[in-house]
Amino acid sequence: MAFHKSLEQTARAVELLLPEFRAIFGERAVTSAAVRAHHSHGEGLPDPGQPDLVLFPLANEEVAAAARLCHRAEVPIIAFGSGTSMEGHVAAIHGGVCIDLSRMDRVLEVSTDSMDCRVQAGVTREQLNEHLRSSGLFFAVDPGANASLGGMASTRASGTAAVRYGTMRETVMGLTVATPDGRIVRTGTRARKSASGFDLTRLYVGSEGLLGIITEVQLRLFGLPEHVVAAVCQFDSLRAAMDTVIATLQLGVPVARIELLNDVQMDACIRYSKLDEFEARPTLFIEFHGSQAAVAEQVDMVQSLASENGGSGFRYAHRPEERSRLWKARHSCYHANLAMHPGWSSMGTDACVPISALVDCITETEADIRESGLYAPIVGHVGDGNFHLGIIYDDADRTARGKAEALAERVALRAIRMGGTCTGEHGVGLHRIGQIEVEHGEAINLMRDIKRALDPAGIMNPGKMLRM
Structure with missing residues (x-):
């Protein structure tokens, strides 16, 4: 069902619940205007919607307790991670309670033998990789922003390394979820495959907080590559660049990243990141991972393919600081564009x-x-x-x-x-609701049925993804 209370009714319901929230959270139940404003939006379009209360839980049980109170009073719940979402996912457009998971930031377990880990939802991508630094492992999904891992699971995040390592869909092995009525459910196992029951993990990955609040994430990890090389090549046309990409993929070259910037984007990056050695032409940024011999073979193959398609100005970066400079320029596209x-x-x-x-x-x-x-x-x-x-x-x-x-x-x-x-x-968030209806057709009604079954009061992140 669609959420039906007015902002005034919701604010009054939260006010009545406040003593119970204070009993659980103490000073971590915050109503100050500044904190509420901070939790009214992400990094996308400026469409804020302020919550009436912000909670900072430390454990699964506190999230579940908050959900039980909100479920009883039919008060909206909006999960908040690091605030980097782009499509209005965290705006409290119906008011209610924002649950900020940033203080649930512990790495709970790492297994180097099984190459997996379990983390609380507030752990960020960079924090996890810093924790893994001495283990020989790394977490591979890189959306650019230092997003929280719970938020990345909730939005089914991806990034520059997905071509080799996959997205959050492939990387998440299991979850702990607080349901709308306050139960704590654990999905998935540490096994690399399973034929047991419904795949509830995949149901929650990408659900954008509409079905429950992700509080812990079990993740697949990868071994740190022995050797890394970054390369840049420029082309006279987009088609020539893409013909190189398609040939690379068809030959099974295991590139770790392969990014295309059009001439307009390259112009902005050249100006902003001082890439004076490049021209404003369609450009591929490529990264290779593996043993030194394997990487050398991959580089030779891709350079040959690029040359066949008129690619020129092939440049390599072997040292970490050189690679960082190139990828910083790529990840600075947002700021480069604004600077124009x-x-x-x-x-x-x-x-x-x-x-x-x-x-x-x-x-x-x-x-x-x-x-x-x-x-x-x-x-x-x-x-x-x-x-x-x-x-x-x-x-x-x-x-x-x-x-x-x-x-x-x-x-x-x-x-x-x-x-x-x-x-x-x-x-999807706020801004693509009409578009997914076009994309999914009749299947959108199955999504609505699932939403109604798991969240009959419609309190979980109302107004997002599905037009109820």
């Missing part, structure tokens, strides 16, 4: 299509951008068909945001038409 138009706002959007459709999808999108008159550089995780637009628009222009939203929607519908999805990474 100081004072303007950014609307990040993404789509994902079959590899065979990627050139046509990006080419049509570039023409659409030119026709719209907007500034929107493109960067893509082209090894898996995913690309992003950073749409930069002037808030002072009352029509600009509408134009930006219209462009983002056309990109999503174009991707769906070409056999893809309206979002490969960012998730």
Whole structure:
């Protein structure tokens, strides 16, 4: 069911529950305006919705206790990790209680033999890899931001290394979840495969807080590569760059990352990150992992393929500081784009299509951008068909945001038409509800049925993903 209380009714219900929340959380139950404002939005569009109360749990049982109180009083619950989500996932548009999991930040267990670990949901990607530094293992999903692992599981996050190591869908082995009525459920096992029962782990991964609150995550880890090389190659056209990517994948070259920046994005990065040795042309950023001999073979193969497609200016980075400089330039795309138009706002959007459709999808999108008159550089995780637009628009222009939203929607519908999805990474949140209805058709009603079955009061992150 859809959530039915007004903001005023919700605020009153939270006020009545406050003594019980204080009894459980003490000073970790916060109502100050500054804290509530901080928890009203993520990093995406400025569409805040303030919660009436913010809780900072330390254990699964506290999350479950909060859920029981909210379930009894029919008060919305919004989970909050590090606030890096892009699509309005954490905005409390119906008010209610925000559960900030950032203090649940313990690495609970690491097994070097089984190459897995269990963490609390507030542990961040960088924190986990720092903890693993001496173990010879690492966590491979890199969305760019230092996101919390619970949030990454909730939004089915991905990133630059997905072409080799997979996304959160492949990396999450099991979860601990607080249900809307306050039960604590553990899904999955540490086994690498199972034919036992419904796959509840996959049900919760990507559910964006609509079905329960993820409090612990069991993760697959990988061995640190013996040797790493980064490479950059420039092309005269997007098609030449993509022909190189497709040939690389068809030959089974195990590249760890392969990123495409169009000429507009390269221009911004050259200016912002002082990459004066490059030109504003379509560019591939590639990274290779493995033994020294294996990496050398991979580099030779990809360089040969690139040369056959007119690639030039092939540059390598062997030392960690050189690789960091290149990848910092790639990860600084957001700031580079904003620097091109100081004072303007950014609307990040993404789509994902079959590899065979990627050139046509990006080419049509570039023409659409030119026709719209907007500034929107493109960067893509082209090894898996995913690309992003950073749409930069002037808030002072009352029509600009509408134009930006219209462009983002056309990109999503174009991707769906070409056999893809309206979002490969960012998730649905507030902004893609209509688009997933187009993408999923009748299956959207099955999603609604699951939501009603697990959350009959409609209190879990209401107003997101599904139009109930």
